[in-house]
Amino acid sequence: MNAAPQPCSHQSPQFRVLCDHQIEKLYQATLACMERTGLNVLSPQARDLLAEAGANVDGARVRMPPHIIHRAVDAAPQSFQLWGRPVGDARKQDERCSIEVSSPELGQSIADAVHFGPGPTCTYFVDPQTGERRRSRRGDPGLAALVCDALDNLDYVMGLALIDDVTPELSPVYEFADMVVNTAKPVMPWAYSVDNVADIHQIALALAGDEETLRQRPFLALFATFQSPLQHTREELDNVLWAAERGLPVVYLGGGTAGSTAPITGAGALVITLAGMLSGLAIMQLKSPGARVCVGAAPQPMDLRTARPTYGGPEMSLYTAALSDVCRYLRLPFMGTAGASEAKLVDQQAAVESAVQVLLSGLSGSTLVHDVGFLDCADIGSLEMLVMNDEIIAMTRRIVRGIEINDDTLMLDLIDKVGPGGHFLAERETAERCRQEIWTPTLMDRAPWEAWVAAGAGTMTDRIRTRLQSILRTHQAPPLPDGVEDRISDILRSAESRYRRSAV
Numbered sequence: 001m002n003a004a005p006q007p008c009s010h011q012s013p014q015f016r017v018l019c020d021h022q023i024e025k026l027y028q029a030t031l032a033c034m035e036r037t038g039l040n041v042l043s044p045q046a047r048d049l050l051a052e053a054g055a056n057v058d059g060a061r062v063r064m065p066p067h068i069i070h071r072a073v074d075a076a077p078q079s080f081q082l083w084g085r086p087v088g089d090a091r092k093q094d095e096r097c098s099i100e101v102s103s104p105e106l107g108q109s110i111a112d113a114v115h116f117g118p119g120p121t122c123t124y125f126v127d128p129q130t131g132e133r134r135r136s137r138r139g140d141p142g143l144a145a146l147v148c149d150a151l152d153n154l155d156y157v158m159g160l161a162l163i164d165d166v167t168p169e170l171s172p173v174y175e176f177a178d179m180v181v182n183t184a185k186p187v188m189p190w191a192y193s194v195d196n197v198a199d200i201h202q203i204a205l206a207l208a209g210d211e212e213t214l215r216q217r218p219f220l221a222l223f224a225t226f227q228s229p230l231q232h233t234r235e236e237l238d239n240v241l242w243a244a245e246r247g248l249p250v251v252y253l254g255g256g257t258a259g260s261t262a263p264i265t266g267a268g269a270l271v272i273t274l275a276g277m278l279s280g281l282a283i284m285q286l287k288s289p290g291a292r293v294c295v296g297a298a299p300q301p302m303d304l305r306t307a308r309p310t311y312g313g314p315e316m317s318l319y320t321a322a323l324s325d326v327c328r329y330l331r332l333p334f335m336g337t338a339g340a341s342e343a344k345l346v347d348q349q350a351a352v353e354s355a356v357q358v359l360l361s362g363l364s365g366s367t368l369v370h371d372v373g374f375l376d377c378a379d380i381g382s383l384e385m386l387v388m389n390d391e392i393i394a395m396t397r398r399i400v401r402g403i404e405i406n407d408d409t410l411m412l413d414l415i416d417k418v419g420p421g422g423h424f425l426a427e428r429e430t431a432e433r434c435r436q437e438i439w440t441p442t443l444m445d446r447a448p449w450e451a452w453v454a455a456g457a458g459t460m461t462d463r464i465r466t467r468l469q470s471i472l473r474t475h476q477a478p479p480l481p482d483g484v485e486d487r488i489s490d491i492l493r494s495a496e497s498r499y500r501r502s503a504v
Helices: 020-036 043-052 066-075 139-148 170-181 194-206 211-214 232-247 267-288 312-331 348-364 383-401 413-416 429-436 449-454 460-474 483-499
Strands: 038-043 056-058 061-063 078-081 099-102 114-117 124-126 133-135 222-225 250-254 293-297 334-337 368-372
Touching: 020 061, 020 066, 020 267, 020 312, 038 043, 043 056, 043 061, 043 066, 043 232, 056 334, 066 267, 078 222, 078 232, 114 139, 114 334, 114 383, 139 170, 139 460, 170 194, 170 232, 170 483, 194 211, 194 232, 194 483, 211 267, 211 368, 222 232, 232 250, 250 267, 267 293, 267 312, 293 312, 312 334, 312 348, 348 368, 368 383, 383 460
Parallel strands: 114 368, 222 250, 250 293, 293 334, 334 368
Antiparallel strands: 038 061, 056 061, 078 099, 124 133
16 A cells, blocks of 8 residues: 655755765765875875874875764754845845855755855956957956846856956955955855965955954855865865864865866766865864865866866766765755856857756755856856856746645636636736746747847847846945945055065
8 A cells, every 4th residue: 555645735846866875885985985095185284183083194195084074074064154245334234145055955945055156267258348258357356246246046256257467376365355345245255375365354354344243144155176186285275274263164166077187987086076075074174173164066077079178068967966966965065066168159059058057956956056157168257158047047946946736826716716718817816926936037038029020139149248238337336334445455455565566
């Protein structure tokens, strides 16, 4: 006899790559890799922490017994908050901008758990006025932040540019300063050095008002990366340990290229990536138990014709969704990748690759999803890509929300009232629920042919460009607290003085 179905009125559609048995086998294989092969840990501070915890340290090579990883997973928070940045002299943090960085358990609803944002460090940028591909420069991260601030479905901000017209060692600090003045949404800076992290922290303190407020209601998370295969650099570890010790959340992400910096098989690439994620998590938890950390990955396949990593291939979405499965199993927040393309322009290829990635990321429940806006294998940042992906994310969120089944939504009384051959257009329930039930696009055209022609026969590309120019022309950055702009300038001048150069 079949068991009675459990009551459930609302189930999010979900995409799983791995079953529980596969997850456990992958996790155990990763633990074996970390204990047998080990990783290069190039930070003396991190090696000392691991040695004290019982790891086998042989020069830079560190082999970690499973208990270190188990304890780190247990110590890491399953959830933490990123707040909107303080606005105006009252330093009010708009809770509508805040996001919950949380790992829903397998089987739980993921409808509100996935948050999208751009990526960092693109060498080139598509000029929003001329359309030319040019070197990224100061001001581009501010434009990315302003556009994200205006778009409803971009939840946090990264710079989308690697600016090179400032003192090179201070590029991440200038980038953060550009971003925070142009958005109220959470910001994810990166850093070359502990000095960079300290400067970024000082800017954040100027906005928060004091260290305790920043610790309790952080509006930034430091973004850092590990290297594949199986290596943590000194600079990145020292950066995240400094941040974690001061209560700043950290996103720690990496991922090899299958066939070059990772094994050619998907399973082997997942082992390499998961080992980097979990060993980095363990180092931070040893330094600051309970540190707020979101692990992440951007594992890609190798293009067989060029040996170049490919950002647009289906394998990246597959690998990322599999790692999302593992992290939900371990109850760890996870950052994935979507909204990126190998295309050189915002064209049909960019739309196809972005749509597949965003949909699968939404359905797999990745907590944070970055790299929205990338073109040409993460080498070009595009504001038009942000605008297009905002629409794709909105569609995805409607799908992930699913269909609610209960006595109210079944509408049997209304069906009985209208009866066979009637229509529901004039019914009160239709008017009350239509905007909630039926998603309406902002960019995509649904008009009949004659109306489309009469309106100018604009293409999707035309509408994207019009929307972008409207944002850049009309959207206002949220106000800063009084005196903060001057304080940021002082911090930048002080940072410049370390390199004996004039402030930019």
